Amino acid sequence: MAWVTDAIKSSIGKKFLMACTGFLLCGFLVMHLIGNLLMYVGPDVYNNYAHTLHSQEMLIKVAEFGLLILFAIHIWLGFETNLENRESRKTRYAVKKSKIPERKIPYFLSPENYMLFTGVIVFIFLLIHLGDFTFNITMPDKLKGREPYDKAIIIMRTPLSTISYIIGVLLLGWHLSHGVTSMFQTLGLKHPKYDPMIRAIGPVFAVIIAVGFASFPIYAWLIPYDPYAAPGVEEHQEKSHSLTHSDLIAPLCSHEKTTFEPHSAWATSLNRV
Amino acid sequence: MKLTLHIWRQSNKETKGEFKTYELPDVSEHMSFLEMLDVLNEKLISQNEEPVAFDHDCREGICGSCSMMINGQAHGPDLKTTACQLHMRKFKDGDDVWIEPWRADAFPVLKDLVVDRSAFDRIMQAGAFVSVNTGNAPDANSTIVPKMNADLAFDAATCIGCGACVAACKNASAMLFVSAKVSQYALLPQGDPERKTRVLRMVAQMDKEGFGGCSNTNECEAACPAGISVNNIARLNREYFKATLTSRES
Numbered sequence: 001m002a003w004v005t006d007a008i009k010s011s012i013g014k015k016f017l018m019a020c021t022g023f024l025l026c027g028f029l030v031m032h033l034i035g036n037l038l039m040y041v042g043p044d045v046y047n048n049y050a051h052t053l054h055s056q057e058m059l060i061k062v063a064e065f066g067l068l069i070l071f072a073i074h075i076w077l078g079f080e081t082n083l084e085n086r087e088s089r090k091t092r093y094a095v096k097k098s099k100i101p102e103r104k105i106p107y108f109l110s111p112e113n114y115m116l117f118t119g120v121i122v123f124i125f126l127l128i129h130l131g132d133f134t135f136n137i138t139m140p141d142k143l144k145g146r147e148p149y150d151k152a153i154i155i156m157r158t159p160l161s162t163i164s165y166i167i168g169v170l171l172l173g174w175h176l177s178h179g180v181t182s183m184f185q186t187l188g189l190k191h192p193k194y195d196p197m198i199r200a201i202g203p204v205f206a207v208i209i210a211v212g213f214a215s216f217p218i219y220a221w222l223i224p225y226d227p228y229a230a231p232g233v234e235e236h237q238e239k240s241h242s243l244t245h246s247d248l249i250a251p252l253c254s255h256e257k258t259t260f261e262p263h264s265a266w267a268t269s270l271n272r273v
Numbered sequence: 274m275k276l277t278l279h280i281w282r283q284s285n286k287e288t289k290g291e292f293k294t295y296e297l298p299d300v301s302e303h304m305s306f307l308e309m310l311d312v313l314n315e316k317l318i319s320q321n322e323e324p325v326a327f328d329h330d331c332r333e334g335i336c337g338s339c340s341m342m343i344n345g346q347a348h349g350p351d352l353k354t355t356a357c358q359l360h361m362r363k364f365k366d367g368d369d370v371w372i373e374p375w376r377a378d379a380f381p382v383l384k385d386l387v388v389d390r391s392a393f394d395r396i397m398q399a400g401a402f403v404s405v406n407t408g409n410a411p412d413a414n415s416t417i418v419p420k421m422n423a424d425l426a427f428d429a430a431t432c433i434g435c436g437a438c439v440a441a442c443k444n445a446s447a448m449l450f451v452s453a454k455v456s457q458y459a460l461l462p463q464g465d466p467e468r469k470t471r472v473l474r475m476v477a478q479m480d481k482e483g484f485g486g487c488s489n490t491n492e493c494e495a496a497c498p499a500g501i502s503v504n505n506i507a508r509l510n511r512e513y514f515k516a517t518l519t520s521r522e523s
Contacts, residue, residue: 094373099495
């Protein structure tokens with residue numbers, strides 16, 4: 001199996017692993033964003049989603065282990081390649097200028113120059129995020145017995161969390177704007193037919209992810225909702241034990257239950273139709 | 274025009290270099306950049322000073338010998354132009370010009386602006402050849418090559434091996450150079466028999482020489498005087514994956 005280790009140790013092999021782990025982590029980001037968007041549908045839907053997801057213990061364990069491995073490989077390779085790249089030029093230039101003629105972003109602001117920096121900040125943000133939501137260590141008293149939706153609102157309404165979440169996801173977007181397009185090149189997926197699409201996909205994906213995730217802390221501040229007044233997990237569970245599947249999806253289909261109150265002869269005739 | 278030149282002076286591989294400043298009055302705008310350095314050297318020799326050492330040969334943009342960073346850009350500000358083809362009309366009276374050698378640990382500075390680029394030769398020796406006797410020129414069309422492949426192979430083969438890609442890359446990566454050399458053979462039937470071993474050996478040698486990895490910044494493509502495209506790097510990656518998975522050579 002020397003050929004496998006040789007390939008992984010080579011400069012191209014490392015980039016390939018970096019691209020593959022990055023691709024899978026992007027998949028996780030998409031799933032996470034879709035799940036979180038349920039916050040906009042309503043507290044019950046979001047809570048039911050969270051409870052259903054966490055009731056799949058085996059799935060959660062496998063997914064968490066998988067994510068841990070992906071993050072570990074991606075971060076390790078990030079540091080290793082950065083160190084090797086620095087080693088390859090120990091004497092720096094006194095003056096250095098980009099020669100790319102159609103450069104839209106100035107060289108010193110380009111995301112590719114800050115991949116390690118943005119990666120490290122995103123990792124710190126990830127630790128804060130896990131401390132808040134998964135390990136429950138940042139504010140255990142406030143969150144005890146709360147429903148997932150209320151927990152999320154309480155955490156994201158904390159000024160320090162709001163700022164760190166917004167900065168974290170914006171830097172994640174900056175990281176992705178180079179990373180995603182670069183991933184295609186590293187995997188050898190380049191063709192004149194698809195080039196314009198590949199060039200655009202990184203920035204577009206980055207904006208969707210950054211704006212999508214940054215919207216949650218802003219939303220938490222804007223909605224007139226008191227998470228402390230909502231029922232806790234135990235009360236909710238008592239209520240939900242008696243619920244059927246159709247009750248769980250009812251908030252998603254609430255329009256079915258609405259009745260049309262006729263206010264005129266025209267409306268009455270419409271209702272008959 | 275009058276120029277203030279800040280030139281890297283280093284007497285040999287072992288010593289530490291530094292920038293020295295020279296005033297050069299009466300620079301003609303019709304001179305090439307290397308001719309301007311010739312004028313400076315004549316002045317230095319007449320003053321019993323050591324002239325500035327720099328690589329040059331054909332002075333017509335073909336050999337890839339001239340290699341210097343001019344105001345932080347490989348071969349200076351013109352696109353697809355070597356330093357020897359750069360003209361002084363690109364500069365203004367009173368300009369400060371910073372001239373440095375290529376900076377990469379795989380290209381150690383030998384003297385002033387001259388660097389040792391034999392790492393490229395060793396990469397070529399590792400696989401950039403066809404080891405069958407090609408004999409006399411074959412009859413036309415005896416080996417069919419699609420026009421598009423012939424053009425792409427020729428585009429890749431225009432690499433002059435000057436090292437500007439390494440110099441411009443923030444990681445001092447030789448990926449563009451290696452990708453051009455791998456591509457010019459991979460695209461043609463003559464290169465097919467050694468296709469897999471070639472890419473594996475050349476990439477191994479590239480890593481051994483101490484070049485950095487590719488961060489896909491595309492600076493190499495912009496700095497390349499021959500206009501080698503980064504599409505070749507994507508092809509190099511594909512060739513490397515395929516060879517890794519299917520080559521019988523360990």
